[in-house]
Amino acid sequence: MMALVAIIVIWGIGWTMNLALARSGHRSAGWAAPLIFGLTLLLVWEVGVRLGDVSPIILPPPSAIAVTFMASLPILWADFAQTILKGALTGYVLGAVAAFAVAVMVDRSEFLTRGVLPVGAFMAALPIVGTAPIFVKWLGSDWPSKAAVVGVMVFFPILVNTVAGLRDTSAMQRDLMRTYGAGYWPSLFKLRVPAAMPFVFNGLKIATTLALIGAIVAEFFGSPTVGMGFRISTSVGQLALDLVWAEIVVAALAGSAFYGAMAMIEKRLTFWHPSQRK
Amino acid sequence: MVLGAGVGRSAGSISGKMMGDAVRSVLPILTVVAVLLGVWMLSVVPMNIHLAADQAQRDGVVVVPDTPIARQDVGAVALALRNPAVVPMTYVLDRPRLPGPQQVAAELWKTTFGVKVTSKKSLVYHGWVTLSATLLGFAIGTTLGIALAVGIVFSRTMDLSVMPWAIASQTIPILALAPMIIVMLGSLGIQGLLPKAIISAYLSFFPVVVGMVKGLRSPDGMQLDLLRTYHASASQGFWKLRLPASMPYLFASLKIGISAALVGAIVGELPTGARAGFGARMLVGDQYGQPLVTWAALFAAAITAAVLVGIFSLAERASLKRMGMVR
CATH class of the missing domain: 1.10.3720.10 (MetI-like)
Structure with a gap:
């Protein structure tokens, strides 16, 4: 009962603050409102768990998660290096390079392009993460099998976007290149690849999340005794939910950082595109 | 999220247009699918040849080289070339590393239509x-x-x-x-x-x-x-x-x-x-x-x-x- 009252009071305070912020229309509302909302949620969680006597094997309070996070930094770092740096990043780079190469090859034929676009879009919608047990069987339980799953998962969205992007030039632009006497390769590198960049980055950004999902979920099917997916599944079994939450915090931070990094590179490379202009 | 160009999450209109194109692109799509299936069929041989050679030897077929350990040192393609008789067996193994498309299709058919819906195998x-x-x-x-x-x-x-x-x-x-x-x-x-x-x-x-x-x-x-x-x-x-x-x-x-x-x-x-x-x-x-x-x-x-x-x-x-x- 106490917990319920406390939750309602905290929620009311947070929401009133945001109401006032929204009504004032102040510039700071853009970042202050989500921050207040997030903090309100955390407080409700903390107070609700503590006053409501929720067992820590069901939902540990955020403070306990923070303590565990700080205390298990070495474990978290080892898992991060295994899953993200080795598995996800390797697979992401391999998948992206392969997709890009295939896209450039396919792009030379209008016939193939018309076949690859729908098939690729179709494959991108399939539950490819289910191939994890097969790759674990082929490549062993260490990170190469995770990189392979990630590579296949990110391949199709990047392929479809790159193929679509390489077609995204106007007849006028292509004619201009022809009047310059530019052959296939110069017009590919000077016109069509740059023109495809907004599309490519859309694919690369979608693929960041897929890469992390692939690397973590593939570890549920078999892994060495290190890695975020391994830690999550074993800690869940040991009911050490604070460690699981700490891993999820790491996954969230890594996901946002990865996506943010791609968005930043995109901004640098496609500054000319209408979507990037201020 | 940035209003970017692209296919996927943020672009409903492009993927919609692609679905329209798909109707007119039956032949290209079939070609791409056929290429994918062909690659799969071809990969079955090198993926399974070692397993198939072991199986063939147990069945009494002469295989070169004649011990599993010696065969581990031979590349998959070389092994297939030296034992052409074993190649067809790579498609019919019970526990293949990579099953052939026809095996997967048969298993799908069998477990979808061949057993009772209430069975644990269905x-x-x-x-x-x-x-x-x-x-x-x-x-x-x-x-x-x-x-x-x-x-x-x-x-x-x-x-x-x-x-x-x-x-x-x-x-x-x-x-x-x-x-x-x-x-x-x-x-x-x-x-x-x-x-x-x-x-x-x-x-x-x-x-x-x-x-x-x-x-x-x-x-x-x-x-x-x-x-x-x-x-x-x-x-x-x-x-x-x-x-x-x-x-x-x-x-x-x-x-x-x-x-x-x-x-x-x-x-x-x-x-x-x-x-x-x-x-x-x-x-x-x-x-x-x-x-x-x-x-x-x-x-x-x-x-x-x-x-x-x-x-x-x-x-x-x-x-x-x-x-x-x-x-």
């Missing part, structure tokens, strides 16, 4: 277990997602406080939460369908929120002004302009949401060692050394995803056509 039975969780979760997630999107569009406070989190959630591998949710609900005494449905629900929830907010905001100033000159109320504006205008965005998010929901239900079956469902079949095939079971479950899941997305594509085309939004 893919229809396992499919229903996964599908029911998927559909229940998808319904919950979509309903809540649309409700939140409406709230965000009409309340500036909700827009400011919730929307950034909804967008950020798309960059986070929330699927990692799945095992914990299963165990959390398990210790509360909730088991079976509901935990998987909840995972499906939150995976389909966020794409629907982000897509619907974009869709409900898609009417431009001119259209909103027109309604103002009609003296339309906010609710009339919602029902007669915003909601119809959001339909293309809604369908784009529904297609993403349903395939995410299916992945969620499958992954939800992994950590607890569930006994039924596509995920469980994949695990069983993996742990008991029955690759055909894993492959059949994988393809059954892929077919299910394709059918679900296909149904929404058809519904999309039919309803957009009726609404006069030809794309």
Whole structure:
């Protein structure tokens, strides 16, 4: 009962603050409102768990998660290096390079392009993460099998976007290149690849999340005794939910950082595109 | 999210146009599929040749070189060239490293139509277990997602406080939460369908929120002004302009949401060692050394995803056509 009252009071305070912020229309509302909302949620969680006597094997309070996070930094770092740096990043780079190469090859034929676009879009919608047990069987339980799953998962969205992007030039632009006497390769590198960049980055950004999902979920099917997916599944079994939450915090931070990094590179490379202009 | 060009999450119109193209591109599509199948068929030989050579030797066929250890040192292609008689056997192994397409198709056929629907070996039975969780979760997630999107569009406070989190959630591998949710609900005494449905629900929830907010905001100033000159109320504006205008965005998010929901239900079956469902079949095939079971479950899941997305594509085309939004 106490917990319920406390939750309602905290929620009311947070929401009133945001109401006032929204009504004032102040510039700071853009970042202050989500921050207040997030903090309100955390407080409700903390107070609700503590006053409501929720067992820590069901939902540990955020403070306990923070303590565990700080205390298990070495474990978290080892898992991060295994899953993200080795598995996800390797697979992401391999998948992206392969997709890009295939896209450039396919792009030379209008016939193939018309076949690859729908098939690729179709494959991108399939539950490819289910191939994890097969790759674990082929490549062993260490990170190469995770990189392979990630590579296949990110391949199709990047392929479809790159193929679509390489077609995204106007007849006028292509004619201009022809009047310059530019052959296939110069017009590919000077016109069509740059023109495809907004599309490519859309694919690369979608693929960041897929890469992390692939690397973590593939570890549920078999892994060495290190890695975020391994830690999550074993800690869940040991009911050490604070460690699981700490891993999820790491996954969230890594996901946002990865996506943010791609968005930043995109901004640098496609500054000319209408979507990037201020 | 940046309004970028591209195919996938943020571009309903491009993928819609691609579906239209698909009808006219039957031959190119068949070519690409044939190439993929050809690559698969070709890979079967080098992937299985060592296993097939061992099997052939046990059956009394003369194989060069004649010990498994010596064969480990020979490359797959070289081994196939030196033992052409063994090559056909790579397609009919019981426990292949890579099954041939015809083996997977046969296993799919056998476990879908060849056994009783209620049997533990029937893919229809396992499919229903996964599908029911998927559909229940998808319904919950979509309903809540649309409700939140409406709230965000009409309340500036909700827009400011919730929307950034909804967008950020798309960059986070929330699927990692799945095992914990299963165990959390398990210790509360909730088991079976509901935990998987909840995972499906939150995976389909966020794409629907982000897509619907974009869709409900898609009417431009001119259209909103027109309604103002009609003296339309906010609710009339919602029902007669915003909601119809959001339909293309809604369908784009529904297609993403349903395939995410299916992945969620499958992954939800992994950590607890569930006994039924596509995920469980994949695990069983993996742990008991029955690759055909894993492959059949994988393809059954892929077919299910394709059918679900296909149904929404058809519904999309039919309803957009009726609404006069030809794309």
